Amino acid sequence: MVKNNIQKQYTQSIKEEDFEKLITVYATEDEANGRKSQKEINFLYSKGVDVIEVKGDHHSMLTKDFMGYIFRNKLN
Secondary structure (H helix, E strand, O other): OHHHHOOOOHHHHOOHHHHHHOEEEEEOOOOOOOOOOHHHHHHHHHOOOEEEEEOOOHHHHHOHHHHHHHHHHHOO
16 A cells, blocks of 8 residues: 555645644654654644654554543544
């Protein structure tokens, strides 16, 4: 699946007004999905995306506590 989608530019298919509805989460040491560059982070902030940085690796974003935080603070 990743191989088939790696070249797609999803930011080009998102309507401008929909960026502010997005939440993105990334881990500072994420080897599985790759780390976000400062350029990517700046782009997301400039579009009004809710950017959440997690200290740790890919699995740091998948803990029960973190998912609870997202649910309580970002999805309500």
